[in-house]
Ligand SMILES: Nc1nc2c(c(=O)[nH]1)N[C@H]1C(S)=C(S)[C@@H](COP(=O)(O)OP(=O)(O)OC[C@H]3O[C@@H](n4cnc5c(N)ncnc54)[C@H](O)[C@@H]3O)O[C@H]1N2
Protein backbone atom coordinates (compact mmCIF):
# COMPACT_ATOMS: atom_id res chain seq x y z
CA UNK A 1 0.00 0.00 0.00
CA UNK A 2 1.45 3.41 -0.69
CA UNK A 3 0.35 6.84 0.35
CA UNK A 4 -0.31 9.19 -2.53
CA UNK A 5 -1.76 11.95 -0.43
CA UNK A 6 -1.66 15.55 -1.58
CA UNK A 7 1.99 15.97 -0.63
CA UNK A 8 3.63 12.58 -0.49
CA UNK A 9 4.37 11.70 3.08
CA UNK A 10 7.75 11.03 4.51
CA UNK A 11 11.25 12.06 3.83
CA UNK A 12 14.61 10.39 3.60
CA UNK A 13 17.97 11.50 4.97
CA UNK A 14 20.53 11.53 2.16
CA UNK A 15 24.04 12.87 1.61
CA UNK A 16 24.04 16.52 0.57
CA UNK A 17 26.04 15.77 -2.55
CA UNK A 18 23.29 13.40 -3.68
CA UNK A 19 20.57 15.97 -3.04
CA UNK A 20 20.69 18.23 -6.12
CA UNK A 21 17.15 18.88 -7.45
CA UNK A 22 15.53 17.04 -4.53
CA UNK A 23 12.84 18.79 -2.49
CA UNK A 24 13.70 19.55 1.14
CA UNK A 25 11.33 17.86 3.58
CA UNK A 26 12.01 20.26 6.41
CA UNK A 27 13.32 23.76 7.13
CA UNK A 28 17.08 24.11 7.56
CA UNK A 29 18.35 26.44 10.27
CA UNK A 30 22.00 27.46 10.48
CA UNK A 31 23.73 25.86 13.48
CA UNK A 32 26.70 28.23 13.11
CA UNK A 33 27.51 31.81 12.11
CA UNK A 34 29.12 32.30 8.68
CA UNK A 35 31.78 33.55 8.47
CA UNK A 36 32.57 32.62 12.04
CA UNK A 37 35.25 35.33 12.42
CA UNK A 38 36.20 38.76 11.04
CA UNK A 39 38.42 38.14 8.05
CA UNK A 40 40.28 40.14 5.47
CA UNK A 41 38.54 40.73 2.15
CA UNK A 42 41.86 41.53 0.44
CA UNK A 43 45.58 40.74 0.24
CA UNK A 44 47.17 43.70 1.99
CA UNK A 45 48.11 45.07 5.39
CA UNK A 46 46.03 45.22 8.60
CA UNK A 47 46.55 47.75 11.36
CA UNK A 48 44.69 49.87 13.90
CA UNK A 49 43.42 53.07 12.23
CA UNK A 50 44.29 55.08 15.37
CA UNK A 51 47.97 54.06 15.04
CA UNK A 52 48.24 55.52 11.52
CA UNK A 53 46.31 58.79 12.09
CA UNK A 54 49.43 60.95 11.89
CA UNK A 55 52.01 58.61 10.36
CA UNK A 56 52.40 56.76 7.10
CA UNK A 57 55.01 54.20 8.16
CA UNK A 58 54.39 51.25 10.46
CA UNK A 59 56.76 48.40 11.29
CA UNK A 60 55.40 45.03 10.15
CA UNK A 61 55.29 42.76 13.19
CA UNK A 62 52.94 39.92 12.14
CA UNK A 63 51.97 37.81 9.14
CA UNK A 64 48.59 36.07 8.96
CA UNK A 65 47.42 33.85 6.12
CA UNK A 66 44.01 32.21 5.60
CA UNK A 67 43.71 29.21 7.92
CA UNK A 68 46.18 30.64 10.47
CA UNK A 69 45.06 30.96 14.10
CA UNK A 70 43.87 34.30 15.49
CA UNK A 71 46.86 36.61 15.99
CA UNK A 72 47.52 39.50 18.36
CA UNK A 73 48.82 42.70 16.73
CA UNK A 74 51.16 44.82 18.88
CA UNK A 75 50.07 48.44 19.07
CA UNK A 76 51.69 50.80 16.55
CA UNK A 77 52.57 47.99 14.12
CA UNK A 78 51.04 46.44 10.97
CA UNK A 79 50.28 42.89 9.91
CA UNK A 80 50.80 41.34 6.46
CA UNK A 81 47.44 39.75 5.78
CA UNK A 82 45.80 37.74 2.99
CA UNK A 83 42.25 37.34 1.74
CA UNK A 84 40.20 35.14 4.11
CA UNK A 85 42.74 35.35 6.92
CA UNK A 86 41.44 36.11 10.45
CA UNK A 87 41.91 39.79 11.31
CA UNK A 88 44.27 39.84 14.32
CA UNK A 89 43.11 41.28 17.63
CA UNK A 90 44.14 44.93 17.70
CA UNK A 91 43.59 45.59 13.96
CA UNK A 92 40.49 47.28 12.53
CA UNK A 93 41.51 48.30 9.01
CA UNK A 94 42.94 46.64 5.89
CA UNK A 95 44.53 48.46 2.96
CA UNK A 96 45.09 46.52 -0.26
CA UNK A 97 48.70 45.79 -1.12
CA UNK A 98 48.50 47.49 -4.55
CA UNK A 99 48.13 50.83 -2.75
CA UNK A 100 50.93 50.20 -0.24
CA UNK A 101 54.68 50.23 -0.40
CA UNK A 102 56.98 47.97 1.62
CA UNK A 103 60.53 48.91 2.56
CA UNK A 104 62.07 45.89 4.23
CA UNK A 105 59.90 45.38 7.33
CA UNK A 106 58.38 48.84 7.11
CA UNK A 107 54.89 49.37 5.65
CA UNK A 108 54.44 52.68 3.83
CA UNK A 109 50.74 53.59 3.68
CA UNK A 110 49.14 55.65 0.86
CA UNK A 111 48.10 59.27 1.52
CA UNK A 112 44.42 58.25 1.60
CA UNK A 113 42.90 55.09 3.12
CA UNK A 114 39.53 54.33 4.74
CA UNK A 115 39.29 53.23 8.35
CA UNK A 116 37.56 49.85 8.92
CA UNK A 117 37.67 49.02 5.17
CA UNK A 118 38.16 45.57 3.57
CA UNK A 119 37.06 43.51 6.58
CA UNK A 120 34.31 40.87 6.23
CA UNK A 121 32.58 40.76 9.58
CA UNK A 122 31.57 37.55 11.37
CA UNK A 123 27.92 36.74 10.52
CA UNK A 124 27.90 38.93 7.38
CA UNK A 125 26.40 35.99 5.43
CA UNK A 126 24.53 33.91 8.01
CA UNK A 127 23.90 34.17 11.76
CA UNK A 128 23.40 31.01 13.85
CA UNK A 129 19.68 30.23 14.00
CA UNK A 130 18.87 31.88 10.65
CA UNK A 131 16.48 29.91 8.41
CA UNK A 132 18.69 29.24 5.40
CA UNK A 133 16.44 26.89 3.37
CA UNK A 134 12.76 26.00 3.65
CA UNK A 135 10.93 22.71 3.50
CA UNK A 136 9.43 22.48 0.02
CA UNK A 137 12.41 24.19 -1.60
CA UNK A 138 14.02 22.31 -4.51
CA UNK A 139 17.79 22.17 -4.02
CA UNK A 140 19.71 24.18 -6.59
CA UNK A 141 23.52 23.94 -6.78
CA UNK A 142 23.81 27.22 -4.85
CA UNK A 143 21.42 25.94 -2.15
CA UNK A 144 23.59 22.82 -1.82
CA UNK A 145 26.57 25.15 -1.34
CA UNK A 146 24.76 27.24 1.25
CA UNK A 147 23.83 24.14 3.27
CA UNK A 148 27.44 22.96 3.08
CA UNK A 149 28.65 26.40 4.24
CA UNK A 150 26.74 25.77 7.48
CA UNK A 151 28.28 22.33 7.90
CA UNK A 152 25.39 20.15 6.65
CA UNK A 153 26.67 16.91 5.10
CA UNK A 154 23.20 15.34 4.97
CA UNK A 155 19.66 16.70 4.46
CA UNK A 156 16.16 15.26 4.77
CA UNK A 157 14.40 15.35 1.40
CA UNK A 158 11.02 14.21 0.24
CA UNK A 159 11.11 10.70 -1.13
CA UNK A 160 11.09 10.50 -4.90
CA UNK A 161 7.67 10.32 -6.50
CA UNK A 162 7.11 7.00 -8.22
CA UNK A 163 5.74 7.71 -11.67
CA UNK A 164 4.77 5.10 -14.28
CA UNK A 165 4.86 6.36 -17.87
CA UNK A 166 2.82 4.50 -20.48
CA UNK A 167 2.59 5.36 -24.15
CA UNK A 168 -0.16 3.92 -26.29
CA UNK A 169 -0.52 3.31 -29.99
CA UNK A 170 -0.30 0.36 -32.42
CA UNK A 171 1.86 2.56 -34.65
CA UNK A 172 4.59 2.96 -32.01
CA UNK A 173 7.95 1.25 -31.96
CA UNK A 174 10.64 1.79 -29.35
CA UNK A 175 13.78 3.43 -30.73
CA UNK A 176 16.46 0.78 -31.17
CA UNK A 177 13.95 -2.04 -31.70
CA UNK A 178 14.68 -2.15 -35.40
CA UNK A 179 13.60 -0.46 -38.64
CA UNK A 180 10.06 0.87 -39.07
CA UNK A 181 7.50 -0.66 -41.37
CA UNK A 182 5.29 1.69 -43.33
CA UNK A 183 2.85 3.45 -40.98
CA UNK A 184 4.99 3.00 -37.87
CA UNK A 185 6.77 5.72 -35.88
CA UNK A 186 9.26 5.68 -33.04
CA UNK A 187 7.82 6.38 -29.61
CA UNK A 188 9.18 9.83 -28.74
CA UNK A 189 6.75 10.74 -25.96
CA UNK A 190 7.87 8.11 -23.48
CA UNK A 191 11.60 9.03 -23.54
CA UNK A 192 10.71 12.73 -23.50
CA UNK A 193 8.37 12.36 -20.52
CA UNK A 194 10.86 10.22 -18.63
CA UNK A 195 13.46 12.95 -19.17
CA UNK A 196 11.06 15.65 -17.98
CA UNK A 197 10.22 13.54 -14.92
CA UNK A 198 13.88 12.80 -14.19
CA UNK A 199 14.56 16.52 -14.17
CA UNK A 200 11.90 16.85 -11.49
CA UNK A 201 13.63 14.15 -9.45
CA UNK A 202 10.93 11.51 -9.98
CA UNK A 203 11.61 7.77 -10.02
CA UNK A 204 10.08 6.58 -13.28
CA UNK A 205 9.16 3.18 -14.56
CA UNK A 206 7.73 2.59 -17.97
CA UNK A 207 6.53 -0.29 -20.03
CA UNK A 208 6.76 -0.56 -23.81
CA UNK A 209 4.08 1.10 -25.91
CA UNK A 210 0.61 -0.31 -25.24
CA UNK A 211 -1.50 -1.37 -28.22
CA UNK A 212 -4.74 0.44 -28.96
CA UNK A 213 -6.81 -2.03 -27.06
CA UNK A 214 -9.11 -1.47 -24.10
CA UNK A 215 -8.31 -4.68 -22.23
CA UNK A 216 -4.53 -4.27 -22.35
CA UNK A 217 -4.86 -0.63 -21.43
CA UNK A 218 -7.06 -1.47 -18.44
CA UNK A 219 -4.66 -4.19 -17.29
CA UNK A 220 -1.67 -1.86 -17.64
CA UNK A 221 -3.38 0.90 -15.64
CA UNK A 222 -4.37 -1.54 -12.91
CA UNK A 223 -0.83 -2.92 -12.67
CA UNK A 224 0.68 0.57 -12.66
CA UNK A 225 -1.63 1.69 -9.87
CA UNK A 226 -0.16 -1.03 -7.63
CA UNK A 227 3.15 0.82 -7.24
CA UNK A 228 2.80 4.31 -8.66
CA UNK A 229 2.07 7.56 -6.92
CA UNK A 230 1.25 8.93 -10.38
CA UNK A 231 0.50 7.30 -13.73
CA UNK A 232 1.15 9.35 -16.87
CA UNK A 233 -0.01 8.06 -20.24
CA UNK A 234 0.17 9.57 -23.71
CA UNK A 235 -2.17 9.00 -26.63
CA UNK A 236 -5.61 7.56 -26.90
CA UNK A 237 -7.45 10.37 -25.09
CA UNK A 238 -9.23 11.87 -28.05
CA UNK A 239 -12.59 10.98 -29.56
CA UNK A 240 -11.90 8.13 -31.99
CA UNK A 241 -12.92 4.56 -31.23
CA UNK A 242 -9.21 3.69 -31.28
CA UNK A 243 -8.74 5.93 -28.22
CA UNK A 244 -8.98 3.67 -25.17
CA UNK A 245 -7.26 5.53 -22.38
CA UNK A 246 -10.29 7.50 -21.34
CA UNK A 247 -12.43 4.38 -21.40
CA UNK A 248 -9.87 2.41 -19.43
CA UNK A 249 -9.66 5.18 -16.84
CA UNK A 250 -13.44 5.31 -16.50
CA UNK A 251 -13.50 1.53 -16.07
CA UNK A 252 -10.62 1.29 -13.61
CA UNK A 253 -10.80 4.55 -11.76
CA UNK A 254 -12.41 7.97 -11.80
CA UNK A 255 -12.23 10.50 -14.59
CA UNK A 256 -12.13 13.98 -13.09
CA UNK A 257 -11.26 16.15 -16.07
CA UNK A 258 -11.20 15.78 -19.78
CA UNK A 259 -10.30 18.37 -22.45
CA UNK A 260 -8.92 21.83 -21.76
CA UNK A 261 -9.48 24.77 -24.09
CA UNK A 262 -5.84 25.16 -25.07
CA UNK A 263 -3.87 24.55 -28.24
CA UNK A 264 -1.90 22.37 -28.35
CA UNK A 265 -3.08 20.08 -25.58
CA UNK A 266 -6.86 20.01 -25.82
CA UNK A 267 -7.54 16.37 -24.86
CA UNK A 268 -6.16 15.87 -21.35
CA UNK A 269 -7.55 13.31 -18.92
CA UNK A 270 -7.09 13.65 -15.19
CA UNK A 271 -8.32 11.30 -12.49
CA UNK A 272 -7.45 8.55 -10.01
CA UNK A 273 -6.94 4.83 -10.12
CA UNK A 274 -7.00 3.48 -6.58
CA UNK A 275 -4.57 5.62 -4.63
CA UNK A 276 -2.64 6.66 -7.73
CA UNK A 277 -3.17 9.97 -9.51
CA UNK A 278 -3.65 9.67 -13.24
CA UNK A 279 -2.82 12.08 -16.05
CA UNK A 280 -3.62 11.09 -19.62
CA UNK A 281 -1.74 13.35 -22.03
CA UNK A 282 -2.50 13.76 -25.74
CA UNK A 283 -0.51 11.66 -28.19
CA UNK A 284 0.73 14.52 -30.34
CA UNK A 285 4.28 15.05 -29.13
CA UNK A 286 4.06 18.82 -28.78
CA UNK A 287 0.74 18.46 -26.98
CA UNK A 288 2.30 15.94 -24.61
CA UNK A 289 5.22 18.32 -24.04
CA UNK A 290 3.09 21.43 -23.47
CA UNK A 291 0.53 19.69 -21.22
CA UNK A 292 3.40 18.29 -19.18
CA UNK A 293 4.83 21.79 -18.70
CA UNK A 294 1.50 23.38 -17.87
CA UNK A 295 -0.21 20.65 -15.84
CA UNK A 296 1.92 17.63 -14.96
CA UNK A 297 5.03 19.50 -13.76
CA UNK A 298 3.17 21.86 -11.39
CA UNK A 299 1.00 18.95 -10.14
CA UNK A 300 4.01 16.73 -9.38
CA UNK A 301 5.75 19.62 -7.62
CA UNK A 302 2.67 20.08 -5.42
CA UNK A 303 2.71 16.33 -4.68
CA UNK A 304 6.33 16.70 -3.63
CA UNK A 305 5.34 19.52 -1.34
CA UNK A 306 7.29 22.02 -3.39
CA UNK A 307 6.24 25.63 -3.23
CA UNK A 308 4.51 26.38 -6.56
CA UNK A 309 6.40 28.67 -8.91
CA UNK A 310 3.89 30.95 -10.68
CA UNK A 311 3.90 30.92 -14.49
CA UNK A 312 6.35 33.79 -15.00
CA UNK A 313 5.62 35.30 -18.41
CA UNK A 314 7.37 38.47 -19.55
CA UNK A 315 6.28 40.80 -22.38
CA UNK A 316 8.00 40.52 -25.78
CA UNK A 317 7.06 41.80 -29.26
CA UNK A 318 5.33 39.34 -31.60
CA UNK A 319 7.27 38.89 -34.84
CA UNK A 320 4.22 37.12 -36.24
CA UNK A 321 0.47 37.71 -36.54
CA UNK A 322 -2.71 35.87 -35.60
CA UNK A 323 -5.40 37.51 -37.72
CA UNK A 324 -8.01 34.84 -36.97
CA UNK A 325 -8.73 34.52 -33.24
CA UNK A 326 -8.80 30.95 -31.91
CA UNK A 327 -11.44 29.83 -29.45
CA UNK A 328 -8.68 28.07 -27.54
CA UNK A 329 -5.80 29.70 -25.65
CA UNK A 330 -2.83 29.09 -27.93
CA UNK A 331 0.78 28.40 -26.90
CA UNK A 332 2.99 29.31 -29.87
CA UNK A 333 6.50 27.83 -29.97
CA UNK A 334 8.79 30.80 -30.44
CA UNK A 335 12.42 31.83 -30.31
CA UNK A 336 13.61 35.12 -28.75
CA UNK A 337 15.69 37.55 -30.82
CA UNK A 338 17.01 40.95 -29.74
CA UNK A 339 16.77 43.59 -32.49
CA UNK A 340 19.30 46.38 -33.12
CA UNK A 341 17.15 48.77 -31.05
CA UNK A 342 17.44 46.39 -28.10
CA UNK A 343 13.81 45.23 -28.18
CA UNK A 344 13.03 41.57 -27.58
CA UNK A 345 10.97 39.81 -30.27
CA UNK A 346 9.39 36.36 -30.40
CA UNK A 347 9.72 34.63 -33.75
CA UNK A 348 7.19 31.82 -34.26
CA UNK A 349 8.36 28.46 -35.58
CA UNK A 350 7.00 28.17 -39.13
CA UNK A 351 5.14 24.93 -38.41
CA UNK A 352 2.88 25.12 -35.36
CA UNK A 353 1.31 21.68 -35.85
CA UNK A 354 1.32 19.75 -32.55
CA UNK A 355 3.00 16.84 -34.30
CA UNK A 356 6.16 18.86 -35.13
CA UNK A 357 8.38 18.06 -32.12
CA UNK A 358 11.40 19.80 -33.72
CA UNK A 359 9.61 23.12 -33.01
CA UNK A 360 10.16 22.55 -29.28
CA UNK A 361 13.89 22.08 -29.76
CA UNK A 362 14.18 25.16 -31.97
CA UNK A 363 12.08 27.38 -29.67
CA UNK A 364 13.08 29.06 -26.41
CA UNK A 365 9.56 28.95 -25.04
CA UNK A 366 5.87 29.63 -25.60
CA UNK A 367 4.02 32.79 -26.53
CA UNK A 368 0.75 32.65 -24.59
CA UNK A 369 -2.14 33.99 -26.71
CA UNK A 370 -5.48 34.26 -24.94
CA UNK A 371 -8.53 32.66 -26.54
CA UNK A 372 -10.25 35.06 -28.94
CA UNK A 373 -7.24 37.38 -29.21
CA UNK A 374 -5.89 38.54 -32.57
CA UNK A 375 -2.20 39.49 -32.74
CA UNK A 376 -0.59 42.01 -35.11
CA UNK A 377 3.17 42.02 -35.80
CA UNK A 378 4.79 44.17 -33.08
CA UNK A 379 2.09 43.60 -30.46
CA UNK A 380 3.24 42.91 -26.91
CA UNK A 381 2.65 39.25 -26.07
CA UNK A 382 3.45 37.26 -22.90
CA UNK A 383 6.39 34.86 -23.30
CA UNK A 384 6.92 31.75 -21.12
CA UNK A 385 10.52 30.50 -21.32
CA UNK A 386 10.84 26.71 -21.30
CA UNK A 387 13.47 26.62 -18.59
CA UNK A 388 11.17 28.38 -16.16
CA UNK A 389 8.45 25.84 -16.88
CA UNK A 390 10.05 22.44 -16.81
CA UNK A 391 12.61 22.43 -14.07
N1 LIG B 1 -12.10 14.34 -34.70
C1 LIG B 1 -11.17 14.79 -33.86
N2 LIG B 1 -9.91 14.30 -33.95
C2 LIG B 1 -8.96 14.76 -33.10
C3 LIG B 1 -9.27 15.75 -32.14
C4 LIG B 1 -10.61 16.24 -32.07
O1 LIG B 1 -10.96 17.08 -31.25
N3 LIG B 1 -11.51 15.73 -32.95
N4 LIG B 1 -8.25 16.22 -31.31
C5 LIG B 1 -6.97 16.29 -31.95
C6 LIG B 1 -5.98 16.77 -30.95
S1 LIG B 1 -6.13 18.39 -30.55
C7 LIG B 1 -5.03 15.97 -30.42
S2 LIG B 1 -3.84 16.57 -29.37
C8 LIG B 1 -4.97 14.53 -30.76
C9 LIG B 1 -4.75 13.74 -29.51
O2 LIG B 1 -5.21 12.46 -29.71
P1 LIG B 1 -4.81 11.26 -28.78
O3 LIG B 1 -4.46 11.71 -27.45
O4 LIG B 1 -5.89 10.27 -28.93
O5 LIG B 1 -3.50 10.75 -29.46
P2 LIG B 1 -3.33 9.60 -30.51
O6 LIG B 1 -4.50 9.65 -31.44
O7 LIG B 1 -3.03 8.34 -29.87
O8 LIG B 1 -2.04 10.13 -31.31
C10 LIG B 1 -2.06 11.40 -31.88
C11 LIG B 1 -0.86 11.51 -32.77
O9 LIG B 1 0.32 11.46 -31.96
C12 LIG B 1 1.14 10.37 -32.36
N5 LIG B 1 1.67 9.76 -31.13
C13 LIG B 1 0.92 9.09 -30.21
N6 LIG B 1 1.73 8.61 -29.21
C14 LIG B 1 3.00 8.96 -29.57
C15 LIG B 1 4.29 8.73 -28.96
N7 LIG B 1 4.41 8.03 -27.86
N8 LIG B 1 5.38 9.22 -29.59
C16 LIG B 1 5.24 9.90 -30.75
N9 LIG B 1 4.05 10.16 -31.38
C17 LIG B 1 2.96 9.69 -30.78
C18 LIG B 1 0.24 9.44 -33.09
O10 LIG B 1 0.97 8.66 -34.00
C19 LIG B 1 -0.73 10.38 -33.76
O11 LIG B 1 -0.15 10.90 -34.95
O12 LIG B 1 -6.22 14.10 -31.40
C20 LIG B 1 -6.57 14.91 -32.49
N10 LIG B 1 -7.69 14.31 -33.18
Ligand code: MOO
Pocket residue numbers: 262263264265266267282284286287354
Ligand atom coordinates in the same frame (compact mmCIF):
# COMPACT_ATOMS: atom_id res chain seq x y z
O1 MOO C 1 -4.47 19.41 -28.60
MO1 MOO C 1 -3.94 19.20 -29.99
O2 MOO C 1 -2.54 19.22 -29.29
O3 MOO C 1 -4.23 20.83 -30.48
O4 MOO C 1 -3.25 18.81 -31.32
Ligand SMILES: [Mg+2]
Pocket residue numbers: 235236237238239240242243283
Ligand atom coordinates in the same frame (compact mmCIF):
# COMPACT_ATOMS: atom_id res chain seq x y z
MG1 LIG D 1 -6.40 9.37 -30.87
